[in-house]
Amino acid sequence: MKILLSEEELRAGVEKMSSQIDQAYAGKPLTIIGVLTGSVVLLADTIRLLSMPLRVGVVQAASYDGACRGELRINSDLMPDISGHDVLLIDDIFDTGHTLKKLVDQMKSLSPTSLRTAVLMRKSGRQEVEFDVDFIAFDIPDEFVVGYGLDFNDEYRNLPYLATLAPEDVAPRDLGSDGIQQ
Ligand code: 5GP
Numbered sequence: 001m002k003i004l005l006s007e008e009e010l011r012a013g014v015e016k017m018s019s020q021i022d023q024a025y026a027g028k029p030l031t032i033i034g035v036l037t038g039s040v041v042l043l044a045d046t047i048r049l050l051s052m053p054l055r056v057g058v059v060q061a062a063s064y065d066g067a068c069r070g071e072l073r074i075n076s077d078l079m080p081d082i083s084g085h086d087v088l089l090i091d092d093i094f095d096t097g098h099t100l101k102k103l104v105d106q107m108k109s110l111s112p113t114s115l116r117t118a119v120l121m122r123k124s125g126r127q128e129v130e131f132d133v134d135f136i137a138f139d140i141p142d143e144f145v146v147g148y149g150l151d152f153n154d155e156y157r158n159l160p161y162l163a164t165l166a167p168e169d170v171a172p173r174d175l176g177s178d179g180i181q182q
């Protein structure tokens with residue numbers, strides 16, 4: 001395991017992104033929705049840096065089995081009413097982009113006043129959908145990362161730093177060069 005972003009680097013990046021969010025909304029009330037489970041640490045840190053009146057909610061999206069991508073499942077049972085509210089959807093990482101795009105499409109149908117997105121990280125060269133994230137703290141290389149909320153098989157979420165896992169750690173089974181399980 002190799003450290004990609006230290007605790008200090010993460011703090012500085014999250015502070016910078018939070019102040020951009022603060023400025024963008026200029027004191028207007030905001031509903032911030034964290035995508036479970038990977039965004040919990042970012043959500044907790046970000047909300048304490050924002051100064052507007054804030055409602056906090058969650059939505060669940062899951063697409064991973066270990067490091068292998070499966071079908072995206074969305075559970076919005078826990079999401080507060082967003083109709084007529086300014087909403088910021090916050091997630092851990094923008095990889096192919098399918099998760100955020102699908103969530104945003106679904107949430108738009110609930111008539112929020114506005115809907116923007118923020119992520120801790122965007123992985124280079126992986127985007128598969130046309131979608132622009134509004135706030136990004138870090139651009140990172142194409143590696144599988146854990147820590148600061150991100151897991152591998154539900155472990156490592158509690159690491160205070162962000163680390164990359166070696167390919168042999170994330171691919172214990174027989175994986176093809178495209179990362180899809182054979
Ligand atoms: P996307 O739909 O953009 O391809 O994937 C987004 C989701 O996949 C993220 O919310 C995250 O849960 C998961 N994901 C993508 N890349 C990584 C990674 O490097 N590490 C971990 N732990 N999860 C990832």
Ligand code: MG
Pocket residue numbers: 035036037038039061091092093
């Ligand atoms: Mg996620």
